[in-house]
Amino acid sequence: MTQRKRLANTQSSSQNKRQSVPLASQEEDDDSTFPQPSSSQVQRGLERFTPAQVDQKTAEVVQFFLVRDQKKIPVRRADLVKHVLKDYRNIYPEIMKRAARTFDQVFGLKIVEIDSKNHMYILVNKLETAEAPPITSPTNPKTGLLFVVLSLIFMKGGAVRENLIWNTLKKLRVDAGEKHEEFGDVKKAITDEFVRQRYLEYVRIPHTEPVEFEFRWGQRAEVEVSKVKILEFMGELHDQDPQSWTQQFREAHSVSGSSQTAPSSR
Amino acid sequence: MVTHETTTHTTTGSRLKEKKKQEEKEGAHCRRVTDQSRDMARQMEDSHRRFLQTMMANGIVDEQSARTLYQYCCETHNTQHTPDKLDDFIETINSKLQPMFMQVRKGMSEDNGQQFYALVNMAETDVTRMSSDYADNELELFRKTMDLIVCSENGKASSTDILNSADTLTTKKLKKSETEHLLNRLVHDRWLNEKRGEYTLSTRCIIEMEPYIRSMYQDQVKVCHICRNIAFQCQICEKPTCGIKIHNPCVARYFKGRAEPRCPACDDFWPHEIPEVRRPRSQSKR
Numbered sequence: 001m002t003q004r005k006r007l008a009n010t011q012s013s014s015q016n017k018r019q020s021v022p023l024a025s026q027e028e029d030d031d032s033t034f035p036q037p038s039s040s041q042v043q044r045g046l047e048r049f050t051p052a053q054v055d056q057k058t059a060e061v062v063q064f065f066l067v068r069d070q071k072k073i074p075v076r077r078a079d080l081v082k083h084v085l086k087d088y089r090n091i092y093p094e095i096m097k098r099a100a101r102t103f104d105q106v107f108g109l110k111i112v113e114i115d116s117k118n119h120m121y122i123l124v125n126k127l128e129t130a131e132a133p134p135i136t137s138p139t140n141p142k143t144g145l146l147f148v149v150l151s152l153i154f155m156k157g158g159a160v161r162e163n164l165i166w167n168t169l170k171k172l173r174v175d176a177g178e179k180h181e182e183f184g185d186v187k188k189a190i191t192d193e194f195v196r197q198r199y200l201e202y203v204r205i206p207h208t209e210p211v212e213f214e215f216r217w218g219q220r221a222e223v224e225v226s227k228v229k230i231l232e233f234m235g236e237l238h239d240q241d242p243q244s245w246t247q248q249f250r251e252a253h254s255v256s257g258s259s260q261t262a263p264s265s266r
Numbered sequence: 267m268v269t270h271e272t273t274t275h276t277t278t279g280s281r282l283k284e285k286k287k288q289e290e291k292e293g294a295h296c297r298r299v300t301d302q303s304r305d306m307a308r309q310m311e312d313s314h315r316r317f318l319q320t321m322m323a324n325g326i327v328d329e330q331s332a333r334t335l336y337q338y339c340c341e342t343h344n345t346q347h348t349p350d351k352l353d354d355f356i357e358t359i360n361s362k363l364q365p366m367f368m369q370v371r372k373g374m375s376e377d378n379g380q381q382f383y384a385l386v387n388m389a390e391t392d393v394t395r396m397s398s399d400y401a402d403n404e405l406e407l408f409r410k411t412m413d414l415i416v417c418s419e420n421g422k423a424s425s426t427d428i429l430n431s432a433d434t435l436t437t438k439k440l441k442k443s444e445t446e447h448l449l450n451r452l453v454h455d456r457w458l459n460e461k462r463g464e465y466t467l468s469t470r471c472i473i474e475m476e477p478y479i480r481s482m483y484q485d486q487v488k489v490c491h492i493c494r495n496i497a498f499q500c501q502i503c504e505k506p507t508c509g510i511k512i513h514n515p516c517v518a519r520y521f522k523g524r525a526e527p528r529c530p531a532c533d534d535f536w537p538h539e540i541p542e543v544r545r546p547r548s549q550s551k552r
Contacts (some may be wrong), residue, residue, distance in 0.1 A: 059366040063389070066322070066396055106316030106362045124447055134334045135320055135327060174278075 037090045045090035057088045058098040065099070065111070069123040072197035072220075077119035113218035114198060122198065122224050145183050146199055148172065149190060150221055151230050153200075155248060159214045161205070165190065194218070199225075227252035313339040314359050317333055318385075323334070325456060326384040326470040329372075356383070373473035376421065376466070376499040377459070378544040379515025386474040399455065403437035404448050405511065408457070412475075415467055416483045421498030422464040467498055491531060492516040501538045507531035518543045 037045065046054065064084050069073050081089050088095060096111070103109040108127045114120055152168055153160045166176045169186065176186045183189055194200040198220035205212045217225075229253050231242040243249050316339045321327065328333065336355055340347035356370050363369055367389035373382055396405060410431040414423035425446075432445040440448065449465065452458045457471045467475075479487055479496055490497040491510040500511045510531045512520065518541040521527040527536035 055365060062366050063387075070322075102366070104313070106310060106366075107318060108312060109319075125319070127312060127319065135324060135331055135340050 006249075037092060037095075041090050042094055045088070047136065048096060049088065049091070054088075054091070054095070054098070054112070057085065058095050058102065059101045060084050061095055062102050065103070065123055068107075072122075074114060074122050074198060077121070113224050114223075122220055122223075124220070142183050142189050142193070145174070145189060146194055147225075147230075147233070149194070149200065150217060150225055151234060153215055153217055154227060154230050155234060158245075159216050161204075162191075162213045162215060163200075165215055190215075192224065216217040308358050308361050310358060310362050313341060313343040313345040313443065314355065316342060317355070318359050318363075318370075321383070321385040324431055326382050326473070329381040329383065332383045339389055371473050373469055373476075374493065374495065374513070374515065375469040376472070376497070376513055377469075379513075380519065380544070382469050382473070384470050384473040388477070396410055396457070399450075400448075401433055401438075405433055406435050406437050407440060407445065407448060408452065411452075411458070411465060412467070412479070415465070415498055416486055418498075419502070421500065422466050425463045425465065428465065469540065472496065472498070490516055492520050501536075503529045503532065503534065504537050505529065505532050505534045508534065515544065517541060 022142055027113065049057075061080065061084055064080065065075055081092065085092055085095065100111050103111060103123065104126065106124065109123045110126050111121050113126045114122055148169070149165060152165060156164070166187075167177055174186055176181065176190070176212075180186050190200065191202055195202045195218065198218040200218045201216040203214055203216060205214050227248075231245065233247055234240070234245070235242040242252075284297055317335060320335055320339075335353055336352050337347050337349070337431050339345075353372075360369050367387065369385050369386055369388055370383055373384060374380070375382060396408070400408070401495070407428070411423050411428050412425055414431065415421055428443055428449065429442055432440045432442070449458065449460070453460050453465075456468050459466045459468050474477075488497045488500060488502075488511040489495070490500060490513045492512050493516055495513075497513050499512050500513050501517050503510045507527060508531050510529065516536070520530070521536065521540045524544055527540055528534065
């Protein structure tokens, strides 16, 4: 029991309240294909492999995560076990622990479980988002758009009917119906891309006829995006003190609301 | 230095042993200091991580951008920044990337001679590193394109030739439109460059695939006589018994200012037009 707890504590970050379910916990595991190994099994498993083999497998897990993360696709534990771990499945918790340490020390990234039922993980940045990086990544020019949508949802209390999103964007001269020169297909970006990447949730509003949808923050946004920063951004935009939005301010500065990223070394 | 302990057998041998012990102690001390400084140099910090994350997002950056990025990362994380220690900085990152078969490697563009840094995957020794993005028959076509480029004299493959090889695929065949679409993707993903209907290997491709190319095309691949790296777009000495190859940018640099260019290997007159040395673009990419 204590063994498992120890593994769990090294895995989950203490700041990440959202991830209250540690990776190696003994809660009901719906993965019928993969029974969670006990700590004694892990010990025995480790004896079967050389340190070099375990290191190699850890490296493969890291690579697997990185490739998926590049496309912002969450990693399913089942896939990890099937495609990478294979014979090493019994020492899965140990491999994950090492992979997490590598991500932390080498890449400044963190493995976060966003779905404890289906065991899905994403990589989250521990470094604070750069203000003015000298090199902008060609892979993500849509961050500005995302940020506006997230801000809107947050300021409106956590959920926004989709029409409000389209109307607000239109006021900002971003017509979701037309192809935007910088963001491309805006509607697709918001309803498809951002949702797939777990930045947004696109949820059906019950009892609506015709069917209406609303947007909420997705799991990735919850762990990656700082509500404090959003409020500051709003404050600058409207030339107001962030504190003037008392409810949002309170939420942003509460434990669950503040960004899960580690404080920067500044 | 011998201790003042007197023993009955202060033979040369034991004195030498004493001296050796002392030297070993001093040597060990020096080694400890070196190890320590090496270890210190090798600890990764947030500045390194930020640099690495940027490399991961971009794949390849030119040298000037890399220097600017290095400075930015150090300043952001209040780390000391020594302008000419970029390679040491990268070495620290590389030492930690090595267990994962990843490296930040430096290479030269055959077009303008500019130096680039690329984050490469050293795990596979084949084009399978691209396998997450391309289907089997697409990879096969890429290999055929590489064949054409390696075996060509000018390091280029025409789109016509590539389209023709699409007909000879052993995996699923590719239609003409599919091949064209694939070539566009390969250019977009920075594996190939295209100019006037001719395709060349991109700098990133050359840096990343170098070990594969060297082993796969051992006999055919050209090597630059000046910089010793593999070469595709290069000039060749006309003397049949010589035939050394030199990258176009290496030619420009080597023969710069010489009235009468001569082959560095056989001293024959170098008959080709000497290109101008290209100045790197001063702006980093935005």
